[in-house]
Amino acid sequence: MIKNKALIIVLGFMLFFAFGCVDKAFEPVTDSLEDNYTRWKSLGISDYSMVQSQLCFCIYGGDKMFILVRNNKIVSIQDSAGVIQVPQEQWHWFKTIDQLFETAIKAKNNKPNSFQIQFNKEYGFPEYFWVDPIAQAADEEYGYSTTNFRALK
DSSP, X not given: OHHHHHHHXXXXXXXXXXXXXXXXXXXXXXXXXXXXXXXXXXXXXXXXXXXXXEEESSTTBTOOEEEEEETTEEEEEEETTSOOBOOGGGGGGSOOHHHHHHHHHHHHHTOOSEEEEXXXXXXXXXXXXXXXXXXXXXXXXXXXXXXXXXXXX
């Protein structure tokens, strides 16, 4: 009897998820960079904030930075504690969402040794990607982690 109840519960959950009772609007369309980029562009978001870390052996590597984007351009970068402003000449180390997509697409098209990517379920942008262009080469790997995304009005 207990096994039957457990089986019914499991089957019920499977049916629930299989027949669209889950909100599909918050899942990436596919695992395709291009499809998710199209999805991102269709949302028309040009003003937002986020926390981003560049994952590399570089200046600010691993540091969590609060980034403010207006009209698809970075207008401010500061450390996540809000204490240190990053000088504008150092902003090239960080990316807008469009630039994240462009960087990831270019990296993938260059057929790297290793490429990993995860998309945000709500907006479709790359929350994380990691690229190792050349096998057994030191310190050329890089990536980005983007969290705390907030669309602004």
